[in-house]
Amino acid sequence: MVEVSTNTFIDRSHWGRIQITGADRLRFLHNQTTNAFELLTPGQGCETVFVTSTARTLDLASAYVDEDNVLLMVSPGMASELIAWMDRYIFFADKVALSDQTDTTFAITLLGPHPDQLLTKLELPQPNSDICSHIHANWPIENIDLQIVRETGLGLPGYTLIGPRDHGTALKNWLIEHQVTTLSSQAWEALRIRQGRPMPGHELTDKDNPLEAGLWHTISFEKGCYIGQETIARLNTYQGVKKQLWGFKLGKPVNADTILKLEGAQVGKLTSIATDDTGIWAIGYLRTKAGGIGLTLNAENTTAEVVELPFLSRGYLENSQS
Numbered sequence: 001m002v003e004v005s006t007n008t009f010i011d012r013s014h015w016g017r018i019q020i021t022g023a024d025r026l027r028f029l030h031n032q033t034t035n036a037f038e039l040l041t042p043g044q045g046c047e048t049v050f051v052t053s054t055a056r057t058l059d060l061a062s063a064y065v066d067e068d069n070v071l072l073m074v075s076p077g078m079a080s081e082l083i084a085w086m087d088r089y090i091f092f093a094d095k096v097a098l099s100d101q102t103d104t105t106f107a108i109t110l111l112g113p114h115p116d117q118l119l120t121k122l123e124l125p126q127p128n129s130d131i132c133s134h135i136h137a138n139w140p141i142e143n144i145d146l147q148i149v150r151e152t153g154l155g156l157p158g159y160t161l162i163g164p165r166d167h168g169t170a171l172k173n174w175l176i177e178h179q180v181t182t183l184s185s186q187a188w189e190a191l192r193i194r195q196g197r198p199m200p201g202h203e204l205t206d207k208d209n210p211l212e213a214g215l216w217h218t219i220s221f222e223k224g225c226y227i228g229q230e231t232i233a234r235l236n237t238y239q240g241v242k243k244q245l246w247g248f249k250l251g252k253p254v255n256a257d258t259i260l261k262l263e264g265a266q267v268g269k270l271t272s273i274a275t276d277d278t279g280i281w282a283i284g285y286l287r288t289k290a291g292g293i294g295l296t297l298n299a300e301n302t303t304a305e306v307v308e309l310p311f312l313s314r315g316y317l318e319n320s321q322s
Contacts, residue, residue: 004156004191007112009175010183012153012160013168016079016102018072022095025070029063032089032227034210036220040065045132045149047218049210050082055231057204057213058085060197062151064134071147073107073160075200089227106168108175111158111183119159121178124148127159139163142170154188154195155311190274193281196247196309202256202271203245203283211235212285214245214312239316243268243285246292247309250280252302261298262290270299283309 020029030037035048044065050058059082062073074082083098090096110118119126123140127133127150134149144167152158161171176182183191198204198213210219211232221236235241246268248260253275260268270284282299286292286306295306 004112004183006181007110007114007118008181008183009108009110009118009172010185010188011106011168011172012109013102013106013165014076015107015153016072016074016076016082016100017105017107017162018074018079018083019099019101020070020072021068021097021099024095026065028086028090028094028096029070030223030226032086033061034215034219034226034228034232035063036223037063037065037070038223042067043127043133043135044130045134045151047132047215049215049218050085051210051228051232052206053227055209055228055235056206057198057200057208057210058082059200059204060213060215060218062132062149062153064132064147064149066136071101071162073149073151073153078200104165105162106165106171107160107162108168108171109152109158109160110175110180111152111154111156115158118175118180119148122174124161126150139171141174142167144170154191154197156191156195186274187276189272190276190281193272193274193283194247194276194309196245196283196311198245198283199272203285208285209235211241211315212243212245214309214314216315217313236315241288241315243287244292244314245283245309245312246286247307248282248284248297248299248304249307250282250299250302250304253280254282254300254302256282258299260284260286260304262295267297270304 026037033048035046059078064071127135147162149160258270267290268286270282273282297304
């Protein structure tokens with residue numbers, strides 16, 4: 001697993017936050033996204049994918065279920081698009097309301113080797129150990145209510161703290177004063193790529209489905225009909241995943257849209273690239289029949305070695321391609 005050597009934080013307030021209220025909110029999300037919501041109880045959550053009717057990806061979201069609402073954390077710039085998308089499926093009798101909370105709240109993520117110690121210093125309690133589990137608590141240092149979520153958006157241990165926008169600066173200042181380093185957006189992008197979290201416009205597009213994107217863990221294959229369900233079920237039943245998202249270690253820098261070749265034949269394409277102190281890393285799609293971990297491909301004037309991405313899951317492909 002990719003690791004962060006010191007406790008650090010990053011301001012993710014530019015990520016979208018959508019609040020869903022109304023008595024039908026869980027049923028609505030159950031029917032509109034890939035994961036199962038109807039059995040979730042307050043304090044629980046899950047990762048889920050918004051897809052089109054043909055199962056093309058829109059966004060990977062994290063959902064936090066409370067007593068009277070569900071808060072969705074979505075990718076930067078996606079809140080208004082997803083609200084418009086969901087609004088199309090709210091009918092007259094549906095008790096569902098959507099509101100964009102991005103501009104009224106902050107979201108700061110803590111991660112590192114000892115994120116629990118940061119919560120202790122902040123005098124905040126921990127949610128339970130399940131991904132996306134969360135609790136609400138008062139931060140006594142500033143006397144504000146925070147939502148504390150066990151999730152970093154990267155598949156790495158840590159927490160995301162969500163609260164009123166006006167108090168985000170106070171939390172950041174406290175962290176800086178207590179020698180918690182700031183993770184730059186460039187460093188976060190490198191972590192994202194090495195972990196394998198797909199993002200809209202890169203790995204999540206109208207050409208990709210969530211099975212190809214390695215998001216099997218966000219899909220319920222047991223629940224009933226939802227948008228895109230027929231296509232996803234057919235791909236799973238008939239093992240029809242023709243490409244997969246993999247990581248690549250590159251010999252030299254190349255462009256993000258570089259074609260991958262094996263013995264002269266095109267077998268894939270890179271989607272995102274980042275450089276850190278361990279090397280040059282990329283994410284990209286590779287034809288399933290071409291192979292997986294350990295395969296070395298040509299990428300323009302350099303090599304691309306296939307590596308696993310810790311964030312992703314592969315369903316029936318785990319045994320045959322690992």
